[in-house]
Amino acid sequence: MESLTETSVRLITANPRFIALVNARARFRWALSATIVGLFFGFVLMVGFARKFLETRLGDGPFPLGFYLAIGMVLSVVGLTGIYVHRASSLFGRMTDELVEEMGL
């Protein structure tokens, strides 16, 4: 593999497949990032401002609601990263392969 020439860069960036790949991946990437940032800081703000809510007891269990939300945060991190890796390998991997094949890279 060699460095790309200016011409090939122009060709690739003008290719509709490349544009579609970049845009699709950007949408996905920023949406997931916003989700995890929102979840985490939502949780942090709740600790700061909605203490009473986190202290709510669910049934007779030993834990208040905040505890379950904390566990939920851990699971959602695993879930989100899993979704990303799956899609990156399946959809974006395929789009990249198609692009590389079409352009003979």
Next chain:
Amino acid sequence: MNPQTHSRLGSLFGAVALALIGSRVAHADGMPSTTPHTSGTSAIALAMFLLFVAATLVITWRSSHKTKSAADFYAAGGGITPLQNGFAIAGDFLSAAAFLGISALVYANGFDGMLYAIGFLAGWPIVLFLISERLRNLGLYTVSDVTSFRLDRKHVRVFSSISSLIVVAFYLIPQMVGAGKVVQLLFGLHYVYAVVIVGVLTVVYVTVGGMQATTWVQIIKAALLLIGGTLLGFSVLWHYGLSIDRLMADVTQVHPKGSAILLPGGLFSNPVSAISLGLALMFGTAGLPHILMRFYTVRDAQGARKSVFYAGCFVAYFCLVIPLIGFGAAAILMNDPSYFTSPSASRTTGLIGGTNMAALHLANAMGGPLFFGFIAAVAFATILAVVAGLTLAAASAVSHDLYAQVIAKGRVSERTEIWVSKISAIAIGLISALLALLFENQNIAFMVGLALAVAASCNFPVLVMSLYWRGMTTWGALGGGGLGLASSVVLVGLSKTVWVDVFHFKAAIFPYDNPAIVSMPLAFLGIWLISSLDRSVRAASERNAFDAQLVRAEIGIGRPVTAIVSH
């Protein structure tokens, strides 16, 4: 490897062993041991510890056979599998802070400690979504390879090696403190000697084995840590007949905070402080040089992506186990005065060896000397491996970025470059040991929070903007990144941790413990403003080069080949 090096290793190992055994003998001669609970246990603990050190030295020695080129030294030849790398990344990240620091925070503060753990975890998706793939596609060995893709090589490299060095220094302090404390508790050695031993071992791993050895030490340690943590957590559950209800009932009964231990408490009571810490934890991980460096040890972007996923899963699992250890330690230790410096000592701060040692005491309570020895060896191994990884990252910043690319302008043989990095490793080991003496009694998870704040304020903004914003120019990167770096370091200096606790002034000038809420936005603002005002010819060509960078970042075409030649 030649026989000479072999024997050098052997004699060093022997010297360390002698130093440790010597210290035991000194205690047996009548010096009062500072650790009454561990006096009968140290032989086993010592054996465990030496076993690990011996095993890792063998690995280092074996892998030094394979370390021939710079690619081998910095990036293990690109031949590590994603699962192995996931272990290694988790190993790098699950430092003393995670195991000892967070379990101590849960022990003392309950729910608030769990928030810390979640903050550490929340950084992983950011690394995966924004950084890992593009970094792998663009770079060779270090982060500066990426930022200098379209920016001015020389300036950017100087800046990012300096910022990497500062982040690593901040991050090394808590690791060394943790290691020093473990050895002090375990062998009754003086804290200073303990820190020196860690320093020496680190330098050996890094200078002899490079990335190959560091990676393997990291993988083994991560596995040990996961096993040790699981055993410890499970032993607590077993003790309470697998009933979390009974465990928590005991915790709320014996803990000074009572049932408030299950609720958000003082640690995050100020929302501004909490957000500041949150920013540091979430975005700091994406700016840690020793973590980012690991993406170059796998073959391609897919490998980088998968390794982050595996690493995230390991860290997540650990986040669930750690609270169990912290609460278990509270429930079981707080009833037993013999674990405290005096029977009337504070139950949250009066543990022998400090609160950071809660997990170790718990191991002793649950499984006696053998288990104590095992967990202590794991904790020590953890720290040693992290310190080695950090030292390697810092050494690469000096040798690959500062020396080879800037000072020698690329005209340097790989041999010389590796040699410079070994010298740097020795210097860094020395400096970090000195710093560790200054910060002996800080909570180590908290200290890592500060390191992450610095990373989130200089490395992360520069990296993310250079990857995603066409408009960024060299001046923007230097100005904004410099602003973030300077403000975060200065604000740490003016906060309670340094201003009051180290320099003993009366009141802190900066009211929040963590600087990220000020310094991180400052960095982004600086990058944006200065880049936008930059009308130079160079700036125009840097913006034009974004397309070429984008193509390579997205599809990996035109990636440098050196890092993937082997295999």
